[in-house]
Amino acid sequence: MTNSAQARNTKAENALELSDLSVAYRVAGRNRAVLRNLSLNIKQGEAYGLVGESGCGKSTVALTVVRYLPRNGSISGGAISLDGQNVMKLDGEALRRARAESVSMVYQDPGKALNPSIRVGRQLTEIFELGGITGQAATERAIAMLNRVRISDPPSVMQRYPHQLSGGMQQRVAIAMALANDPSMLILDEPTTGLDATVEAEVLDLIAQLRQELSASILFISHNLAVVSNMCDRVGVLYAGMLVEEGPTEIVFNDPRHPYTVALLRCLPRGGQRKDQGRLDTIPGFLPGIGADIKGCAFADRCALADDRCRTELPPLYDLGGRLSRCFYHDKAQSLPRATPSNVPAPAPKPAAAPVLRVAGLNKTYASHGHALRAVKDVSLDLRPGETLGLVGESGSGKTTFARLLLGLVPPDDGGTIELEGKALAPKLENRGDDQVKAMQIVFQNPDSALNRSHSIRHLIGRALKRLAGLRGKALEARLNDLVRSVRLTDRHLAVKPRQLSGGLKQRVAIARAFAGDPRIVVCDEPTSALDVSVQAAILNLLADLQAKEDVSYIFISHDLGVVRYLSDKIAVLYLGRIMEIGPSEQVFSGPHHPYTEALLSAVPKLDQTETARIRLDGEIPSATNPPSGCVFHTRCPRKIGPICEQQEPPLSEAQPGHSIRCHIPYAELARLQKTVVAEPA
Amino acid sequence: MSAVQTTSPAQDDTRRRSPLAEVLFSLMRSRTFLVGLAIVLFWVACALFGEHFAPYDPLADDIINALAPPSSEHWFGTDQIGRDVFSRVIVGSRDILTVAPLATLLATVAGTALGLLTGYFRGIVDDVVSRILEAFMAIPVVIVALLAIVALGTSKTTVIIVIGLSFAPIIARTVRSAVLAERELDYVAAAQLRHESALHTMFVEILPNVIPPILVETTVRLGYAIFAVATLSFMGFGIQPPSPDWGLSISSNYGMIGGGFWWTVLFDALAIASLVIGVNLVADGVHGALND
Numbered sequence: 001m002t003n004s005a006q007a008r009n010t011k012a013e014n015a016l017e018l019s020d021l022s023v024a025y026r027v028a029g030r031n032r033a034v035l036r037n038l039s040l041n042i043k044q045g046e047a048y049g050l051v052g053e054s055g056c057g058k059s060t061v062a063l064t065v066v067r068y069l070p071r072n073g074s075i076s077g078g079a080i081s082l083d084g085q086n087v088m089k090l091d092g093e094a095l096r097r098a099r100a101e102s103v104s105m106v107y108q109d110p111g112k113a114l115n116p117s118i119r120v121g122r123q124l125t126e127i128f129e130l131g132g133i134t135g136q137a138a139t140e141r142a143i144a145m146l147n148r149v150r151i152s153d154p155p156s157v158m159q160r161y162p163h164q165l166s167g168g169m170q171q172r173v174a175i176a177m178a179l180a181n182d183p184s185m186l187i188l189d190e191p192t193t194g195l196d197a198t199v200e201a202e203v204l205d206l207i208a209q210l211r212q213e214l215s216a217s218i219l220f221i222s223h224n225l226a227v228v229s230n231m232c233d234r235v236g237v238l239y240a241g242m243l244v245e246e247g248p249t250e251i252v253f254n255d256p257r258h259p260y261t262v263a264l265l266r267c268l269p270r271g272g273q274r275k276d277q278g279r280l281d282t283i284p285g286f287l288p289g290i291g292a293d294i295k296g297c298a299f300a301d302r303c304a305l306a307d308d309r310c311r312t313e314l315p316p317l318y319d320l321g322g323r324l325s326r327c328f329y330h331d332k333a334q335s336l337p338r339a340t341p342s343n344v345p346a347p348a349p350k351p352a353a354a355p356v357l358r359v360a361g362l363n364k365t366y367a368s369h370g371h372a373l374r375a376v377k378d379v380s381l382d383l384r385p386g387e388t389l390g391l392v393g394e395s396g397s398g399k400t401t402f403a404r405l406l407l408g409l410v411p412p413d414d415g416g417t418i419e420l421e422g423k424a425l426a427p428k429l430e431n432r433g434d435d436q437v438k439a440m441q442i443v444f445q446n447p448d449s450a451l452n453r454s455h456s457i458r459h460l461i462g463r464a465l466k467r468l469a470g471l472r473g474k475a476l477e478a479r480l481n482d483l484v485r486s487v488r489l490t491d492r493h494l495a496v497k498p499r500q501l502s503g504g505l506k507q508r509v510a511i512a513r514a515f516a517g518d519p520r521i522v523v524c525d526e527p528t529s530a531l532d533v534s535v536q537a538a539i540l541n542l543l544a545d546l547q548a549k550e551d552v553s554y555i556f557i558s559h560d561l562g563v564v565r566y567l568s569d570k571i572a573v574l575y576l577g578r579i580m581e582i583g584p585s586e587q588v589f590s591g592p593h594h595p596y597t598e599a600l601l602s603a604v605p606k607l608d609q610t611e612t613a614r615i616r617l618d619g620e621i622p623s624a625t626n627p628p629s630g631c632v633f634h635t636r637c638p639r640k641i642g643p644i645c646e647q648q649e650p651p652l653s654e655a656q657p658g659h660s661i662r663c664h665i666p667y668a669e670l671a672r673l674q675k676t677v678v679a680e681p682a
Numbered sequence: 683m684s685a686v687q688t689t690s691p692a693q694d695d696t697r698r699r700s701p702l703a704e705v706l707f708s709l710m711r712s713r714t715f716l717v718g719l720a721i722v723l724f725w726v727a728c729a730l731f732g733e734h735f736a737p738y739d740p741l742a743d744d745i746i747n748a749l750a751p752p753s754s755e756h757w758f759g760t761d762q763i764g765r766d767v768f769s770r771v772i773v774g775s776r777d778i779l780t781v782a783p784l785a786t787l788l789a790t791v792a793g794t795a796l797g798l799l800t801g802y803f804r805g806i807v808d809d810v811v812s813r814i815l816e817a818f819m820a821i822p823v824v825i826v827a828l829l830a831i832v833a834l835g836t837s838k839t840t841v842i843i844v845i846g847l848s849f850a851p852i853i854a855r856t857v858r859s860a861v862l863a864e865r866e867l868d869y870v871a872a873a874q875l876r877h878e879s880a881l882h883t884m885f886v887e888i889l890p891n892v893i894p895p896i897l898v899e900t901t902v903r904l905g906y907a908i909f910a911v912a913t914l915s916f917m918g919f920g921i922q923p924p925s926p927d928w929g930l931s932i933s934s935n936y937g938m939i940g941g942g943f944w945w946t947v948l949f950d951a952l953a954i955a956s957l958v959i960g961v962n963l964v965a966d967g968v969h970g971a972l973n974d
Binding site for chain 2: 407409429434437438440441442444446449450451452453454455463464467468497499513
């Protein structure tokens, strides 16, 4: 409201102007507001980030810009101006031309954005043909585009179908297609969300480089604050379809002036925070549903600073000199009290107990089209009671297979041993004793898949108690109530089916189920990757609390290294099914570490990052059916020392007590090499 | 897209309609389904209470009025021994509407069990059972019927068994593919991690989630079963005289068409057609509602 008017007289000063935009979806016969009087401008050549939790209307903004809303959506007010052109007034043909020529979009899932049955080359040349360039000229332009997105050997890539490319390559192709018609506005909707950290880093690097080559303005939509902070000049924080804060990225993230931004930033485990140093903050309550009737500030119900004025009167967007905040108390937003007290009873120092789990020489080979695929190779490790082992590595590194071997869902190859509390476990689940089965449970990544959608929550948890804890009748009922309370669900949730709960609540049910039989070990397979940050914080706190209380051990799999670091005492880094490095969490993170660990760590976008020299991994993770000779990492290793890396597989040797690294470079040399990198940014 | 299926807050969770209510709601708004249902319900009412509103006894002959054309007295005319065709069509729905649904039920129960078995165990069980089922599917229903009649004699029970068992492999195949998809979901692994028996996992965990495709397949099969019952009756392998069954009536009267006595056959044929169409409309409606 404050800044949208002044920009309008100079035509096309802004690449995109949304003023007072309102959008509603018609659901069950009622129009429900999704965007409420949203105003924002993106200058020519600017990268603007839009952040917020799922359901706050980010994607709707992207769709609205080109008037591409789903059939039940409608723009109920306001104006959209693209490069000075009023999008609301365009007729069908002009709108089609605007979509074809001046705006391009890249979506989250490149696999769905590309046509699976048409070769990549054909899909690219098609775009040029629409612009009147045909035949050889179109092919050449397509090759040039693929070169531009740093795809090596474009002619061969053009001959392939999308499914023959990796996720990162697909996203590059999607970006190439988006850039093909030299758009003035590029909309990126969660472009790296489904990708591995290393691939994400590559794609983000690519986008950053392209920004310098092209003149396009960028609207970058993401739930990942760190990614936005690295990519964007300015950022807008969206809440319940309203802009609650806006300003230069660095200023907003370092000095937030809206309680919602403050709270979001506090939910993230940052700067190497660990579970024994305090709980993460959470945001109580829930985002208002779409179409909810909001009287005052949309965030008031979840804000500890809110008073009567906040609940009755909509705060205006205060102009704080180059930045905006929709809060009456923007000057004291940062004094927002914590929703979750940070002090935790420090867990009593544990005597060095005997390991609860001991794995030795575990292998798993799958047969894949006649080739042997070594999914897990010679993994040995121990886990103590109350300890968390973090498993990290890119997708395809064998993390999930390893977890399934432990649980007995997949039998390992002959030879390896798994010992639980000193007793060997049968390779197959059917042959394990009931006590052994209940001692090791899992929290799956996707609660929609893990919870039977036909059963009520009461049945789901009750059945687990009956089978795993052997309870019946009154005793079962009592334990059920305890368990439900310990994961912070209420009786109200028991009667419903999983689909009626939000993602975070579903994951709580899954956790309750895993804890039904007082397990010794719980495998957590990416338990928070499908959740918003505020919900993730609550789940991580819950896992940490349960661990402190029950002395359970976790095997925690995650691609988010900040999350792994928060919860883990010990880290194992896997690559092509092999442990490349294993050791106490702090040592693995602070280094010296294996070059692969080093690359993984440097790929993670950080909120408080001053541009560090990033170590980039070239190329794709090699196929496990035909792993590289010698050290399996040598094909991508930035610190390869010579032929020895290609010829001999280095042993996993203990560099320091409890910290082992599989690398030919001596530990002292790694320390020297990596110290120089760390010193650079200072 | 993503914005439409937002995770709405837990506060109004309980107000959301259950899946069943949602399906019923969308069925009630489907014209296809409602028209089909009206046709089927009409014939069900005839089957249940037909003799109360049929103007004549469907079995009473009246040789003097044999082969009378449609008139105000006999709306659909009379057949070769003077029985009232209108009354026979009305009451003739009873046998077909007993035999076809029971056959479909048998096919559904057997097919579901086989589908769960093959889809759950996969591997060797699936290979062996599936090949046997495919071999079964290759034999025409009529040949199976002939063999069964030789072995069991003609009766409604034989017809039910013949049609039920011939349709079971088709339903088994549908259920198997649905089970194979469910099998990959983590709740099955979670059940194994509770040491649940295979039977529990199949029938308590997986079965409720594959009900929708089973329901669709069952209604579609019901249409085919009606057709099959009429065919077998027409060929003399099915429902036996003196039942006023439609297929049977056509079979005993179709020689009359040459003599111009079309009414002895036409109305029975229309009855079969309308029932099959009605059931298929219901099937379409159910399919649409479950796949919304």
